[in-house]
Amino acid sequence: MKFFSSLVAAGLLAGNLQAQWPEFRGPNADGTVDSKGLPTEWSAEKNVTWKKEIHGLGWSTPLISEGKLWLTTATEDGREMSILCFDEKSGEVLLDRVFITNDNPEPLANNMNTYASSTGVVEPGRIYIHFGAYGTFCLDTETFETLWQRRDLTCSHWRGPASSLAKWEDKIILTMEGADQQYFVALNKGTGETLWRRDRGTHFDDETDGVPANSGDMRKAYSTPIFVKVGETVQMISNGAKAAWAYDVETGEEIWNVHYPTHSPSSRSVYSPETNMVYINTGLGKAEIWAVKLDPEARGDISESHVAWKIFQRTPKRMSPVISNGLLFMANGGVLSAVDIKTGDIAWAERGGGEYSASSIAANGLVYHFDEEGLCTVLKAAGEFEVVSENQLEGGFMGSPAVSGEALFLRTKTHLYRVEN
Numbered sequence: 001m002k003f004f005s006s007l008v009a010a011g012l013l014a015g016n017l018q019a020q021w022p023e024f025r026g027p028n029a030d031g032t033v034d035s036k037g038l039p040t041e042w043s044a045e046k047n048v049t050w051k052k053e054i055h056g057l058g059w060s061t062p063l064i065s066e067g068k069l070w071l072t073t074a075t076e077d078g079r080e081m082s083i084l085c086f087d088e089k090s091g092e093v094l095l096d097r098v099f100i101t102n103d104n105p106e107p108l109a110n111n112m113n114t115y116a117s118s119t120g121v122v123e124p125g126r127i128y129i130h131f132g133a134y135g136t137f138c139l140d141t142e143t144f145e146t147l148w149q150r151r152d153l154t155c156s157h158w159r160g161p162a163s164s165l166a167k168w169e170d171k172i173i174l175t176m177e178g179a180d181q182q183y184f185v186a187l188n189k190g191t192g193e194t195l196w197r198r199d200r201g202t203h204f205d206d207e208t209d210g211v212p213a214n215s216g217d218m219r220k221a222y223s224t225p226i227f228v229k230v231g232e233t234v235q236m237i238s239n240g241a242k243a244a245w246a247y248d249v250e251t252g253e254e255i256w257n258v259h260y261p262t263h264s265p266s267s268r269s270v271y272s273p274e275t276n277m278v279y280i281n282t283g284l285g286k287a288e289i290w291a292v293k294l295d296p297e298a299r300g301d302i303s304e305s306h307v308a309w310k311i312f313q314r315t316p317k318r319m320s321p322v323i324s325n326g327l328l329f330m331a332n333g334g335v336l337s338a339v340d341i342k343t344g345d346i347a348w349a350e351r352g353g354g355e356y357s358a359s360s361i362a363a364n365g366l367v368y369h370f371d372e373e374g375l376c377t378v379l380k381a382a383g384e385f386e387v388v389s390e391n392q393l394e395g396g397f398m399g400s401p402a403v404s405g406e407a408l409f410l411r412t413k414t415h416l417y418r419v420e421n
Helices: none
Strands: 048-053 063-065 068-074 081-085 093-101 122-124 126-130 136-140 146-150 164-167 172-175 182-188 196-198 226-231 233-239 245-246 254-258 270-272 279-281 287-294 307-311 323-325 327-332 336-341 346-350 361-363 366-370 374-381 385-390 402-404 408-412 415-419
Touching: 063 122, 063 402, 068 126, 068 136, 122 164, 164 226, 164 233, 226 270, 270 323, 323 361, 327 366
Parallel strands: none
Antiparallel strands: 048 415, 063 068, 068 081, 081 093, 122 126, 126 136, 136 146, 164 172, 172 182, 182 196, 226 233, 233 245, 245 254, 270 279, 279 287, 287 307, 323 327, 327 336, 336 346, 361 366, 366 374, 374 385, 402 408, 408 415
């Protein structure tokens, strides 16, 4: 069994080109990075190659391909939503264009989200950008021409869109998890046409912590699916409100599900071929990490039969954990921790940083955690707690980092940095 991430399709350009950071959580869709020379020390004055102020607000991850870096941003009130493109080496602005104007955007209702939190997908020749129900766009990466767009896929995001795009072969997957409806759409990446649509079959017939089941918060999610080949089928695994589901990515057919009482997950699940388990964050409330065993024969509700272990302590609220050296590394509420991926036993838990929304990365035996106050704590990816360095930038991290070569690209609430030795 092998994990399949959204890789660049060959043939778009001559040669076997791939994007350096093609989607949310990178080329493996799990925060792991094949880089030996990432910096471990930086500040506003040290190891910063360039720094650019980003207008508006947006938590989307930088996307990097063909020497270009892409971001989305929006005005704080959501009336304008923009796509930005930078020269990767110099930081020169190549594109800064408003793609959506909206006189009556749905209120966010809190300060944890923006109208530009969803991350798109890039491959040589094309980029796919997503603003939730407000619109999805495909651009030519050389001319910036809009090749196709979809403005007809609706849902009530309740507290704003945040699910990122995912790509499998010729399909762009949209996660539309709203307060009113919850569904997935697979679009033909070449034309934008719908290949299949699947409504999520979750039951919302109980209350959670006294909150009625018909509350929008109890129904929505901010998650992004992953893809794992199980037997002969590539399963699309997505954690939503109240349940996680696996679907056949070719048809959208439901395969299996696990049910839990929590809601609003935003962490992207991670998979380990070592254990053949997927690690699912169940969301907000009394959230847990569930380790689910993958089985080509599994069908229907497998909550009792295929959940190997669960943990509640220090489960992340928003950030996505990362696996390295047989451990699952997490951050939440000023506590950093590591968990054995086979057993769920806690290897260690120590104080570090503040609240965490940005997802972590692992590279060259190190783990990088980014908190909402701008602190990055670099740790040894080991069974004992060992801090390598602590690095501070102004603004704080809500969006997740990106990597290209030996450079980190860090988006704070106000700026974009290229950081390298």
